[in-house]
Every structure is written in structure tokens, then in C-alpha cells.
Amino acid sequence: MMIYQRPKGTRDLFALELKRIEAINYQARQFFESSGYVEIKTPTFEFAQLFARSIGETTDIVEKEMYLFEVDKRQYVLRPEGTASVLRAFIENNLRVPARFLYIGPMFRKERPQKGRYREFLQIGIELLGEGEPFYDAEMIEQANRFLNLIGLNEKIIEINSIGCPECRRRYKEKLLQYLKPKIDRVCPDCQRRFQRNFLRIFDCKNKTCQIIYTDAPKITDNLCDQCLNHYNQVKNFLNAFSIEYIENKKLVRGLDYYTRTVFEFKHRGLGAQNTILAGGRYDLLMKELGGKDLACLGWAMGVERLLLILPENLPEIKQKKKIFIIVIGERFISEMVKIRGLIQQRDGICILGNPSATLKSQLKKANRIQSDYVIIFGEDEEKKGVYTVRNMETGYQESVEIKSFADYLNKLLQ
RNA sequence: GUGAGUGUAGCUCAACUGGCAGAGCAUUGGACUGUGGCUCCAAUGGUUGGGGGUUCAAGUCCCCUCACUCACCCCA
CATH class of the missing domain: 3.30.930.10 (Bira Bifunctional Protein; Domain 2)
Known part of the structure; x- marks a missing residue:
């Protein structure tokens, strides 16, 4: 598949x-x-x-x-x-x-x-x-x-x-060999192989009987x-x-x-x-x-x-950027849309564009699905009044912001 | 390389000893034509990881294979 x-x-x-x-x-x-x-x-x-x-x-x-x-x-x-x-x-x-x-x-x-x-x-x-x-x-x-x-x-x-x-290890290896010689048949095959290749690593073994044998074995630490x-x-x-x-x-x-x-x-x-x-x-x-x-x-x-x-899932250093969704209603407002996006990106916000040809409802739905923090709406009503509509997607609170004071408004929103 | 467990819808999981493949969530549409979430209705969605075998009949039993998970080995 x-x-x-x-x-x-x-x-x-x-x-x-x-x-x-x-x-x-x-x-x-x-x-x-x-x-x-x-x-x-x-x-x-x-x-x-x-x-x-x-x-x-x-x-x-x-x-x-x-x-x-x-x-x-x-x-x-x-x-x-x-x-x-x-x-x-x-x-x-x-x-x-x-x-x-x-x-x-x-x-x-x-x-x-x-x-x-x-x-x-x-x-x-x-x-x-x-x-x-x-x-x-x-x-x-x-x-x-x-x-x-x-x-x-x-x-x-x-x-x-x-x-x-290397000098300690060479002398120690002989001592360890003396101890292990009579017991070598009782350790696991892995350990017998380990001893040949990198003998210190036998102590890493998790096998119970091996560990019992090694407990009383001489240790490198005592033979430095x-x-x-x-x-x-x-x-x-x-x-x-x-x-x-x-x-x-x-x-x-x-x-x-x-x-x-x-x-x-x-x-x-x-x-x-x-x-x-x-x-x-x-x-x-x-x-x-x-x-x-x-x-x-x-x-x-x-x-x-x-x-x-x-570590905890949310580390303190991770700061969440605000996600803002832009809705314009009608393709003739695309230039306005681009202007708003520029302002947001300059202020280190996340900006996502809605489809200008789609209905307000469907765009809002999409804004909701991608978990936007705010939505900025611009259509005929806003054009007449010279404002942007800003909707807080968590609370549903909505306000009109004068276009000329919008940059200041964004500064506060995205600080 | 070795061993064990798991694989069913996009996701999380059901399906008694073999007998019509299901639910919740998600998605799409509608109730609701510039206002999302909530609710209700409906629809879409599957080679049951893949291949072979047994059987009248296989998601279910057997064999092979692939993937994931955990453990061994080893290592951060």
C-alpha cells in the first residue's frame, strides 16, 4: 500500500x-x-x-x-x-x-x-x-x-x-584470567566472545549467572x-x-x-x-x-x-508565535490582503491567507481548523468604514480597528 | 544478527469456539447566503500490511514475507 x-x-x-x-x-x-x-x-x-x-x-x-x-x-x-x-x-x-x-x-x-x-x-x-x-x-x-x-x-x-x-590493563587482564579460568565454562557464550575481543566489556553483561561470577572477580579499578x-x-x-x-x-x-x-x-x-x-x-x-x-x-x-x-513536553524556551488568519471577501481585495500580511510578518507573527473567492463562513471554518489565534476580516463593509475587523478566535470577541492605526494595534497584539 | 508482541477506514479501536467487516473521532454536504467552535441529519471512506495454503466459507487456523514496537547484542 x-x-x-x-x-x-x-x-x-x-x-x-x-x-x-x-x-x-x-x-x-x-x-x-x-x-x-x-x-x-x-x-x-x-x-x-x-x-x-x-x-x-x-x-x-x-x-x-x-x-x-x-x-x-x-x-x-x-x-x-x-x-x-x-x-x-x-x-x-x-x-x-x-x-x-x-x-x-x-x-x-x-x-x-x-x-x-x-x-x-x-x-x-x-x-x-x-x-x-x-x-x-x-x-x-x-x-x-x-x-x-x-x-x-x-x-x-x-x-x-x-x-x-594500557599498562594497568595488561597486568590486570592476566589477573582476571587467573580468576576466570576455572569458571569460564559457566559464563555465557557472549562473554566468552567478549573476553577475547574487549575483555573489560564482560562486566556489561546482563546475564544473572555471569554477574554473580563477576561480583567477586578482581576489578580494574582495584588494579591501577x-x-x-x-x-x-x-x-x-x-x-x-x-x-x-x-x-x-x-x-x-x-x-x-x-x-x-x-x-x-x-x-x-x-x-x-x-x-x-x-x-x-x-x-x-x-x-x-x-x-x-x-x-x-x-x-x-x-x-x-x-x-x-x-524532559517535559513543553520546554520553557519554546515561545508560541501568534497565528493570524486573513480573510478578504472578493478577489479585488487581494492587494489589501498582501499589505496586512506584510505588517504581520514584519512583527514575527504567523500569517495565513484565506481563499478570497470563498465565503466568509468557509474561510472562518478553515481559520478555526488550523487553530488561528486571530482573524482579520476585510470586505465591502470594512472598505466603506475604513477599518479592519479583528476577531479573537478563542473568545469570539470582535472589534473594528482603523486602518491608519492598525500598525500600532498589531504591535500590541504581537508584542 | 537473535527473541517476543502488534498490524482491521485518515486516527483510536471492536468483530464469541472460522459464518454478511463495525463503532467513535476526523472529513464532506445540509439545517445556517458577512461570522468558526456546540447540536442534529446525511454522505464519503476497506485488497483486514503483502503473498501462499487448509476449508463449502478465513480479519480469525497454518506457512512465508514486509513493517512497527519492545527486549537481547551494543550504545548516546
Whole structure:
């Protein structure tokens, strides 16, 4: 029956939903620009190799979730995340540190859609390049927390962890292996696969028996090298200094390979299975990995759709414009109609024209159906008296306004 | 990629063990010729997602397929 339909996991956005997205984006710009971040717009597609290199060849994103396409024998991909592009742009344009970037835009991952998860989805993220001190880990989290409070999201759970550096992880992996060896038959097949590919992610498993086994397993957090441990402890101290309430989750890990040391997630109840609204961490090795200088960096991203699922429907920033319907009776009044419309549009009102050949009744009916706030009527009677008739469609109150004082009248009406 | 649930008019949903496809809302017209909403009357609207099978007979039972939703995987 339906010939054309949108691709799975994409959405058509209309009136209120678009307004809500715009409201969030606007707030993000205001807030983060006031904290020294500058907006950056990178392309929505990049060379595929950029993400393979940064996110990790063996991650699910790179292995099966990328929208790949080839043009002129070159491999491209619709970006699955924002960080790699920002670093690429920073390196390519030879910018200076420390640098703070804000990005806003769509990302693409070929996953099965679910509540709060789409194939084309919107992210707002910030990146702080060239700051390695633990103070900035805490500041990033504090910024995220304050922004979410600002847009009305007070109930949230902040979880943090440290996944150390490659050196910590190498030693820890051996220790974990010792513990798991005798039990490896009892964990689920997914976990056996995970252990081979990205062993930290076994802790993400939701299988009951797996979780019981992992509860007593050694944790990366308890096996950090001195520097990483010191860094982590300082992050926690600074978070306390910022009065941020957080939970240490020793099982918290990340799905992207480039993270080091601090990782964190902001979660919310009542979002269903996809309950993470914001996530990020430190990625001190990525800049060098992508061919830049050896600079410590950190950042996070939040999912706009997930935010909108839990925020109230009418965000305070959305102001409704007045909708005014113009009725003239007879085609000879079209020039008058155009004049009125110009006055309304100059004053930022919404103006919709009725069909001049139709009856007053049918035009009013249409004005009502599209939920006009006011109707302006001009016909023979008004022409004789030199007035416009203005009808309030909610109350039904109607008044005559002198044509020469109409502009002033509109100023008040649309203020 | 795996599993479960759902698909009937533009929308929200009915139709007992297989037996004439229905209601409310919306739309259009009229009651009502420069005054919308309310009320009343009437009309329009369907390949029951698509294909195949069983049956005298399928919206209903069986198989396949497509779409949506939720969950797994994974992630914002």
C-alpha cells in the first residue's frame, strides 16, 4: 500500500518535536559558549579509516554498525560518533591547545531500533583537548551535570570509574584470567566472545549467572598503576569539591577502545533499556594515535532523543508565535490582503491567507481548523468604514480597528 | 544478527469456539447566503500490511514475507 517509506530507525520530525530539539540546541550553545567552548561543525561523512582507527577495529560499531559507501574508489562512512572528527579537524587545521569544542549534529549507526535508540540520532558533545590534569575530568562532569540541571533534568545517576592505562590493563587482564579460568565454562557464550575481543566489556553483561561470577572477580579499578590510581583519587576529590553526587561503579566500562583512565555515565530511570543519556571519559592516547601531538584529551556526548524522552513536553524556551488568519471577501481585495500580511510578518507573527473567492463562513471554518489565534476580516463593509475587523478566535470577541492605526494595534497584539 | 508482541477506514479501536467487516473521532454536504467552535441529519471512506495454503466459507487456523514496537547484542 505504502510505496515509499523512511529507512528503518529514521524519523520525520514535525512542529513541536523540532521546536524541542531547537530549544535544547540553543541552550547548549548558550551554556557551553559561556564556559569557553566554541562550536565546531565537521562533515557528516568522513573517510572510513578514521573511525576504524579511533573507535577500534574490533568494536561492534566498526565491525557491523557503520554506514559505509564507496565513491570513486574511496571508502566513506556516515559518522557514527563525534570525537574522531573533532580531533581530525584539530590536527588537520593545526590548532592550538588547550582547545574546547562543542558539537551538535546527527550520528549514524546501523543497529536495531529500540526505545531511545535510532539509526540516525542526534548528539550534543564537548571535547577538551590538551588538558591532562584530573581537575578537568571533574570539571567536565560538573559541566554536564549543571547543563542537565539547567534544562530541567534533576533526577539522574552519575556513575564513574577508571579503566586505567594500557599498562594497568595488561597486568590486570592476566589477573582476571587467573580468576576466570576455572569458571569460564559457566559464563555465557557472549562473554566468552567478549573476553577475547574487549575483555573489560564482560562486566556489561546482563546475564544473572555471569554477574554473580563477576561480583567477586578482581576489578580494574582495584588494579591501577600508581599514576592512574592517583589520578582517579584526585578526580574523586575534585568531584567532592564540586559537590557532585556520584556512584563508583567498578563494572562501568566503555564500548569504544580509545578511552583511558576516567570514564563516566549519566543515567536516568524510566528510559527503558537504553538508560544512558550522557557518557564520556578521558582518551589521552587518541590524538597521537590519529597523527597529532601527544596530548591528553577528554570529552562526552549526550543523546538528544533520550533527553527529550524524559524532559517535559513543553520546554520553557519554546515561545508560541501568534497565528493570524486573513480573510478578504472578493478577489479585488487581494492587494489589501498582501499589505496586512506584510505588517504581520514584519512583527514575527504567523500569517495565513484565506481563499478570497470563498465565503466568509468557509474561510472562518478553515481559520478555526488550523487553530488561528486571530482573524482579520476585510470586505465591502470594512472598505466603506475604513477599518479592519479583528476577531479573537478563542473568545469570539470582535472589534473594528482603523486602518491608519492598525500598525500600532498589531504591535500590541504581537508584542 | 537473535527473541517476543502488534498490524482491521485518515486516527483510536471492536468483530464469541472460522459464518454478511463495525463503532467513535476526523472529513464532506445540509439545517445556517458577512461570522468558526456546540447540536442534529446525511454522505464519503476497506485488497483486514503483502503473498501462499487448509476449508463449502478465513480479519480469525497454518506457512512465508514486509513493517512497527519492545527486549537481547551494543550504545548516546
